[in-house]
Each structure stands twice: as C-alpha cells, then as structure tokens.
Amino acid sequence: MSISPVKIWRHQKIISSLLKRKGKIISWTIVRTPPAGYEQEAPYPVVLVKLDDGLRFVGQLVDWEEKDLKFGKKVEAVYRRIIKPDPEGIIPYGIKFRPL
Template identity: 45%
Template sequence: MCAGCGKVLFPRVAVCPGCGSVDLEEVGLRGTGRVVTWTVVRNPPEGYEKYSPFVVALVELDDGARVLSQVVDVEPDEVEAGMRVEVAFRRVKEDGASGIIAYGYKFRPVIE
C-alpha cells in the first residue's frame, strides 16, 4: 500500500504509479472481490490449448487493487459483471519435457 496516497497495489511495485511515492508498505489482501469485466479465450497461446475455452477477468479486490486473472470452476457463459470471486491456487502450466508444474493464483466464484 502506498503511504503517500493510500492506494492498494498488486503486484508489488517499487514506485506508486498514482503519486510517484516510494514509501510503500506490505499489506495482506483478503483474496475476495468481484468481476469487473471479462473475456473468453477461445484461441489460446501455444501450450494452453487443452484449457480452451477459458475466462480471463479483471477482478476488483475488496481491498481496492485490481487483478487480471483466469476465472475457474465456472462455465464461460455463467461469468457476469459483479460476480463475487475468491482466490484459488491452481496449476498454471506444466512443462512436459522437464516435468515442472507451475502453480499460481486464479479466481473462482464464491459459493454463498
């Protein structure tokens, strides 16, 4: 979070893009938010063909930061603006040659 203007920043940066301050502090994020807008990727980049179609959304976290991320555990035609989502750690990709599996954050609908 920027001590200069109070903006919550994610991912971590060296300089606040809002006010230029370098006085930044690390804060925990709750990991919940809402879908602002989204798109369905039907022609994915090489290596992601088996996941197609998939949803990529701009998520506004309850803490104020905005994150671009994949949305999982929901059919593409069920995603809508305002949908409540929560962070989920999932497989991002795997390298067949080395056997390395990369994990990262994605979002899934909140079950209420």
C-alpha cells in the first residue's frame, strides 16, 4: 500500500489548524466495547466538543479523570497516536482532546 505525500500534507494542514484550539464538552459517551485495533484503549471517553469559534468536533478524551466528564468542561485539541502502527510500521496520529 502506498500513501500519497499530497494526501499526507493535506491531512497535516487540517490537523495543524486544529491544534491547541479550545472548546467545551457538549456531549460524551464511554466506549467499553471498542472496534478492532482499539482494545488496549478501552474503556475510553469520546466527546463532542464545541470549539470556541462554533465548530463542532468529535474525538477521544485523553489524560482524563472521572471528574472531567461533565458538560461545559473546557478542553484543548492535542495531537496523539490513534492506534498501534500498521503492518508497514506507519503510526497513525490525529486529533484528540485533553481536559484543561
């Protein structure tokens, strides 16, 4: 499988525009039965965040404690590993959220 450098560049441009942006949790759930590849993460929270500019974004909450799972909790977009490396050794990264 080959990955286009243009596709990678476009993806990085989108990710860099989201990094360090802040918002508030407007909904959340706990994933207890994850899809293949995410078993080591379970249980983990997935949050719906309304960023300060009004954009809504869904992502995993990281570095969290039970007290962080509440509506209106301030969070920040961070760049983290999504799942284990694929068979070619490529480590997928993406946006997740961290409580403030």
